[in-house]
Amino acid sequence: MILSTLLAACAGGLSDSDQLAEAISHFNDDVRWGNYESASLLMAPAARRAFLGNLNETTHGGELQSADYEVVGIAPQRNGGALVRVDRAWYLLSDSELHRGSFVQRWERHDGDWLMVGERELSPN
DSSP, X not given: OHHHHXXXXXXXXXXXXXXXXXXXXXXXXXXXXXXXXXXXXTBOHHHHHHHHHTHHHHTTTTTEEEEEEEEEEEEEOTTSOEEEEEXXXXXXXXXXXXXXXXXXXXXXXXXXXXXXEEEEESSOO
């Protein structure tokens, strides 16, 4: 009984914005370290299919290595979702040029969980 009470308290302990921040961090950390399957679990089904289907192209056949990322802004939306700006740095194993880009991710609640539903690049490099 005590354990179930503690678990219920822990599960409900994070605010909505903290839950969003945790999901954003988890997703982008997974992408940063190449854990694409794990990252895809934080995506809405349609976005997940597109992400996994384009993975070979997106990662240049495994050549792409992420160097860093930074979440630079989270903007709540009227529909209850959020737009998140992420700056990323990456390079290809075949060269040493560091590339940078800014991306906007759309996040929405699906069955109580925050999921990324889309991403687009703002400034390709």
